[in-house]
Amino acid sequence: MNIRVISALAAKDLKLYFSDRLFAVVTVLGLVGYIVVYFLLPATVDETLGLGLYAPDMPPALEQLLSQADVDFLRASSLEALRQAVLDGTVPAGFGLPDDLMARLERDTEITVQLYISPDVPQEFVEIYEVILHEFAFAFSGQPLMIETTEIVLGPDMAGAPISPRERMLPLLTVFVLMVECLGLASLISAEIETGTLQALLITRLTMVGLFVGKGLFGTLFAFAQVVLLMAITGGLFHQPALILTALLLGAALVTGVAFLIASTGRDLMSVMGWGILAVLLLVLPTLAILVPGLASNWIRAIPSYYLTDTIYRVITFGVTWGDVASNLLILFTFAAVFLALGVVVLKRKFQ
C-alpha cells in the first residue's frame, strides 16, 4: 500500500467534502451550533420549587417551615392575585388557604385548600405539590408522620449533584456531529460512483484495498477530529481523555462503516439522504434514553450507538473507569468492525 497514493486520495476527499456547499455549511455551522447549544443549556439543575401562597391567617408553624424549605415562595395578597400569578406563569402552582384557618385548626374542623395549577405542569409535579400540602397540614397540626424511610441509592449516588442538561445533551450532540459526517462521506462516495470518477481512480496504481483504506481513514479521522473538537471545547475531553478518545475513535469508525453501507444503497444524493436520515434516527435513539431516563427499554442496547453514548455519558457524568466500560468498548469495537467489514463488502460489489 502506497502512503502517497492514500494521502492524495484523502486530501482529494477532504477538498471535495468542503467543495460541496451543503456539507461544508452543515459541518461548520453544525459544529459551531452544537457547541453554542451546549453552552446555552444550563450548567446546573435548578431544584427550587416555585409556589404561590395566599394565607391571610398564617400559622406560626407554617411561617417557620417556609423559611427553612428550599421553595421559592410568592406571598399573594388575595386569592385573585394568586390566581393571576399562576395564570401569568410567575409561579407554576399556588395554595389558597381559608381566611379562618387558625379558627378551624382550633375547632379541629375540615379545612379546604385551593390548589391552583398551571396547565403545563406535569402530573408528577402536581403530586409533589399535594405532598407539600400534606406537609403543611402536618406542620399546622404539629403531628409528625409515623413513617420511617430508608433511602437506598441504586447506582452512583448523585444526591446533591444532579445531572445538568448540558451533560445529558453532550452524547446527543456527539452523535449528531458523527452522523453529519457520515452523511457527507456517503454522499461523496455515492457521487464518485455515479459520475464514474471512481472508475478513473481504479485505473491508476490505486488498488481496491487502497481505495477502502483511503476512504476509511478519511471518514474515520475526519469524524474523529470533529467530535474531539466538540469534546475539547465543551470540556468533555477532560474526563478520562484516553477513555473518551478511544470511545470517539470507535464511534467514528462505526459511522464510517454506516456511511459505506448508505453509499452502497443510494443511487443519488436524495436516496443517500433518505437512507441516511433513517440511520440518523436509529443511531440517535439511545441518546434519548439519556435525555429522558426510563424512556427506552433494554432493546435500545441492540443499537450500536448505545455503547458510544452510554460510555461518554457515564465517563463524563459518573467518572467511571476503563474497567466499568470495558464491555461497552468491546461491543462498540465489534460493531464498528462488523459495520466496516459489511460496508466494504457491499460497496465493493457496487464498485464492480
Place this chain on the structure above:
Amino acid sequence: MTQTAIAAENLTYAYGKLLAVDDISFDVAEGEILGFLGPNGAGKSTTVKMLTGQLRPQWGYARLLGIDVASQPKKVQAQIGVCFEINNLYETMSGIENLVLFAKLFGVKDFDAPALIKRVGLDGRGEDKVERYSKGMKQRLMVARAFVNQPKILFLDEPTEGLDPTSAQAIRTLILEEQARGATVFLTTHDMYEADRLCRRVAFIDQGKIVALDTPRELKQQYGQRIIRAEVVAADGSLQTREIVLDRQETPGEIAALFEGERVVTLHTEEATLEDIFIQITGRGLVS
C-alpha cells in the same frame, strides 16, 4: 522488429446469458493506432474493460506489453492511459488539480501540470474549476488526464464525440503526437472519417465478434466499390446523375459512352466509406 503492444486471445465475457464478447482475438503492434468500431452494445466497452483490467475475462486472456492483464492489472494500469467516453472529471476541482491528483495516483515525479494544460489548449484556464469548462474543454482535459503518466498504451473511447470541428481536430492532433512519441493507441469511435484518417488498421465488432480487421484501404478494396458519379444535362434540360462502377472490364467503354452521348457537367470519383463497408458486412449501421 515491431513488438506486440496488445495481444488478445479468445477473449470472452458474458453478462448472465448475454454474451457481450464472443471469443475475439487480435494483436496491436507498438506505435500502432487501432480503430475499434461497432454500434452500441456490440461489445466495445466490455472489450476495453477486459484489456484495461477492469473486468476479468471469463475465457481467454489479454496481454499488454507482455504482461497478463488479469493476473497483474496494476502493473498494466501503471503503463496505460484511459480516456473514458463519459466525462468523469472532478467538476469542483480545477483542471490542474485534476491532473495533479492523477499524477500522484500514478506516482509521477516532477509532474508539470501547466505544461500539459498548455499542450491540450487549456492555457490560462488551468486554475478554473472544471464545472466552468465547455464540453470541448472538458474533453481536452480528459485526454490530458490520460497522458499524465506518459502511457505506453492509450485507450481512447469516443474522444471527439459531440465536439466542434476545432476541438475535434485538436484532439486528433494530440493523438498523432502521442503516436509519434511511441505510444500505441486503441481508439474506439463512431466517426468513420476519424478512423479512416488516424488508424493504421480498424476492427469491426458486431454482436461480440470481430467481423473484419484490416487497414481501411484493404477493407475498401475488399468490400467497397469505387464509382464515378457524373451530373449530366438531359434532353429536357434537367440535371441528372449517372454512376459508373470502376475497376471492371466494361468500365472504359461506359466512360467513353458517357462523354460521347451526354453533356457532362460535373464528374467525381467516390469510394466506399467504412460505414458502407460495415453495413455491407453486418447488414446494419454503426450508429444504432
